[in-house]
Amino acid sequence: xxxxxxxxxxxxxxxxxxxxxxxxxxxxxxxxxxxxxxxxxxxxxxxxxxxxxxxxxxxxxxxxxxxxxxxxxxxxxxxxxxxxxxxxxxxxxxxxxxxxxxxxxxxxxxxxxxxxxxxxxxxxxxxxxxxxxxxxxxxxxxxxxxxxxxxxxxxxxxxxxxxxxxxxxxxxxxxxxxxxxxxxxxxxxxxxxxxxxxxxxxxxxxxxxxxxxxxxxxxxxxxxxxxxxxxxxxxxxxxxxxxxxxxxxxxxxxxxxxxxxxxxxxxxxxxxxxxxxxxxxxxxxxxxxxxxxxxxxxxxxxxxxxxxxxxxxxxxxxxxxxxxxxxxxxxxxxxxxxxxxxxxxxxxxxxxxxxxxxxxxxxxxxxxxxxxxxxxxxxxxxxxxxxxxxxxxxxxxxxxxxxxxxxxxxxxxxxxxxxxxxxxxxxxxxxxxxxxxxxxxxxxxxxxxxxxx
Amino acid sequence: xxxxxxxxxxxxxxxxxxxxxxxxxxxxxxxxxxxxxxxxxxxxxxxxxxxxxxxxxxxxxxxxxxxxxxxxxxxxxxxxxxxxxxxxxxxxxxxxxxxxxxxxxxxxxxxxxxxxxxxxxxxxxxxxxxxxxxxxxxxxxxxxxxxxxxxxxxxxxxxxxxxxxxxxxxxxxxxxxxxxxxxxxxxxxxxxxxxxxxxxxxxxxxxxxxxxxxxxxxxxxxxx
Numbered sequence: 001x002x003x004x005x006x007x008x009x010x011x012x013x014x015x016x017x018x019x020x021x022x023x024x025x026x027x028x029x030x031x032x033x034x035x036x037x038x039x040x041x042x043x044x045x046x047x048x049x050x051x052x053x054x055x056x057x058x059x060x061x062x063x064x065x066x067x068x069x070x071x072x073x074x075x076x077x078x079x080x081x082x083x084x085x086x087x088x089x090x091x092x093x094x095x096x097x098x099x100x101x102x103x104x105x106x107x108x109x110x111x112x113x114x115x116x117x118x119x120x121x122x123x124x125x126x127x128x129x130x131x132x133x134x135x136x137x138x139x140x141x142x143x144x145x146x147x148x149x150x151x152x153x154x155x156x157x158x159x160x161x162x163x164x165x166x167x168x169x170x171x172x173x174x175x176x177x178x179x180x181x182x183x184x185x186x187x188x189x190x191x192x193x194x195x196x197x198x199x200x201x202x203x204x205x206x207x208x209x210x211x212x213x214x215x216x217x218x219x220x221x222x223x224x225x226x227x228x229x230x231x232x233x234x235x236x237x238x239x240x241x242x243x244x245x246x247x248x249x250x251x252x253x254x255x256x257x258x259x260x261x262x263x264x265x266x267x268x269x270x271x272x273x274x275x276x277x278x279x280x281x282x283x284x285x286x287x288x289x290x291x292x293x294x295x296x297x298x299x300x301x302x303x304x305x306x307x308x309x310x311x312x313x314x315x316x317x318x319x320x321x322x323x324x325x326x327x328x329x330x331x332x333x334x335x336x337x338x339x340x341x342x343x344x345x346x347x348x349x350x351x352x353x354x355x356x357x358x359x360x361x362x363x364x365x366x367x368x369x370x371x372x373x374x375x376x377x378x379x380x381x382x383x384x385x386x387x388x389x390x391x392x393x394x395x396x397x398x399x400x401x402x403x404x405x406x407x408x409x410x411x412x413x414x415x416x417x418x419x420x421x422x423x424x425x426x427x428x429x430x431x432x433x434x435x436x437x438x439x440x441x442x443x444x445x446x447x448x449x450x451x452x453x
Numbered sequence: 454x455x456x457x458x459x460x461x462x463x464x465x466x467x468x469x470x471x472x473x474x475x476x477x478x479x480x481x482x483x484x485x486x487x488x489x490x491x492x493x494x495x496x497x498x499x500x501x502x503x504x505x506x507x508x509x510x511x512x513x514x515x516x517x518x519x520x521x522x523x524x525x526x527x528x529x530x531x532x533x534x535x536x537x538x539x540x541x542x543x544x545x546x547x548x549x550x551x552x553x554x555x556x557x558x559x560x561x562x563x564x565x566x567x568x569x570x571x572x573x574x575x576x577x578x579x580x581x582x583x584x585x586x587x588x589x590x591x592x593x594x595x596x597x598x599x600x601x602x603x604x605x606x607x608x609x610x611x612x613x614x615x616x617x618x619x620x621x622x623x624x625x626x627x628x629x630x631x632x633x634x635x636x637x638x639x640x641x642x643x644x645x646x647x648x649x650x651x652x653x654x655x656x657x658x659x660x661x662x663x664x665x666x667x668x669x670x671x672x673x674x675x676x677x
Contacts, residue, residue: 239536243533244533246555247465247554248464249554250465250556253557254465254555254558255464255468257557257558257559258468261472261558262475275464276464
């Protein structure tokens with residue numbers, strides 16, 4: 001059963017029925033015992049009264065009584081089994097053949113077929129002074145029709161059944177009212193969750209919620225918080241990506257509209273279309289970078305790793321940027337003292353190194369310095385790429401890893417979408433390392449740590 | 454009408470430059486914010502197309518500095534950001550209009566034309582002076598119902614005179630609004646073109662539309 005409410009209601013109703021049934025049954029049992037006990041006690045008392053009327057004298061057992069005071073159903077037998085006295089109705093009756101010692105009250109079919117109960121008592125009669133021997137007990141039997149008792153019990157039984165049914169009906173009513181009421185906080189929270197809008201994940205209001213639900217609400221709110229943070233980042237990323245793509249897209253559109261705006265010579269067309277093509281190629285690079293960044297880090301598909309010499313890769317990559325640095329009269333100092341063997345994904349590491357060196361070559365001031373330094377430390381290879389001429393303030397160092405963030409909006413070339421370091425950090429993390437940046441006294445330092453091979 | 458384009462992304466700058474030139478504007482273009490500000494403050498542009506994301510000096514700063522001086526040209530801001538906040542920021546900094554990249558070139562041209570008109574207090578793109586009709590959008594001129602064929606340069610000169618119809622316009626003003634830095638024209642070129650215009654506009658028996666004020670310049674229509 002899916003519904004908590006229905007399950008609770010059913011359980012509570014079953015419980016109530018069980019309890020009511022048990023109580024009713026027990027009550028009926030008690031009443032029956034009590035009424036039967038009273039009935040039987042009256043029978044026994046009458047039997048004793050009859051027994052007191054038996055005398056024993058020299059002639060044997062005597063029963064003397066006036067007919068008026070006698071019960072309708074009785075008989076008295078001498079110890080030898082011979083009848084001493086009996087009412088008319090009982091004279092004919094063939095009493096069960098009871099053992100001599102047996103006493104008590106038994107059900108008995110009365111003459112004429114009516115059900116009844118009979119008290120059987122063995123009583124020793126009073127002995128006359130003149131009697132020679134000691135008397136033996138006589139059997140005294142007094143019977144009564146039990147129909148009045150049965151009627152009374154049946155009446156009681158019905159009363160109990162009616163009362164129990166009423167109690168059950170009441171309990172069903174109460175349970176059906178109480179259970180949904182008790183579950184209302186759940187419904188309220190469900191409503192709140194239902195009203196959440198995907199673009200505004202407000203925390204669930206926990207005030208007034210029962211204690212049992214607080215942990216659920218807290219966990220839910222924590223989850224909502226994390227989702228909101230993810231959504232915010234996704235949104236920012238999408239906005240940043242759109243912004244990055246708009247400018248080159250505008251370029252393509254401008255070129256093509258210009259080409260089509262009037263009749264042009266073939267070479268004019270070629271030039272405009274060529275430049276539209278070039279822009280679209282640069283857009284492809286931006287899209288590729290965006291995808292690199294947006295690709296979720298999947299632990300299931302680890303990138304292939306191999307043993308690599310960091311120093312060789314650094315020198316290879318620097319060849320791409322040496323000319324740019326030289327054009328600015330910037331000098332580069334190599335201080336490669338580490339044992340530079342690392343275990344990493346070649347392609348990813350190349351992208352990281354290329355970005356770090358390119359940044360250094362691009363942001364170094366004219367006539368400035370670039371330092372490339374490696375060292376070993378506790379199972380790690382540490383690479384520091386530093387350049388002078390940094391115009392960021394120390395507080396901005398951490399932001400360089402934010403996608404689309406440009407330190408100096410008015411200086412950076414359009415070729416950079418502000419994605420490079422964000423991609424670097426992501427790739428470094430996926431290789432089990434980390435990448436940090438620091439700014440101090442005009443120097444920008446990127447510090448890359450990777451596990452040594 | 455002379456327009457300054459400040460946009461660092463070369464493909465857009467070049468295309469806007471060429472389109473506006475082909476549409477009859479005199480256009481100067483630069484990719485650097487500081488240079489743009491210098492251009493804008495040393496030349497009487499009729500409109501400025503300004504990208505907000507510029508090297509040298511950010512576009513918003515260019516705008517604020519421009520607006521710090523009096524009498525500067527209307528500015529059409531170009532930007533890749535289309536958030537309401539960005540638009541509000543640009544307009545609050547003094548932009549007269551706003552265009553989000555990527556944009557249609559035809560829209561840019563229309564907006565620049567509208568800004569230029571606004572700069573001269575004109576709402577109607579068709580200017581009438583006596584029996585002369587100048588359609589600044591269609592680039593067509595007619596006098597007394599008859600079309601007059603003008604070269605692009607002649608039209609540009611007439612357009613400027615028409616914008617300021619009734620006012621005395623000096624040679625250097627005409628020069629500054631009709632030629633850009635790219636033109637290598639002689640100093641007497643204004644007089645030469647005024648001569649061409651008169652020849653084409655003034656038919657026999659009709660009053661002269663362009664009159665000369667000695668030592669001051671020229672007036673289109675009756676001087677107010």
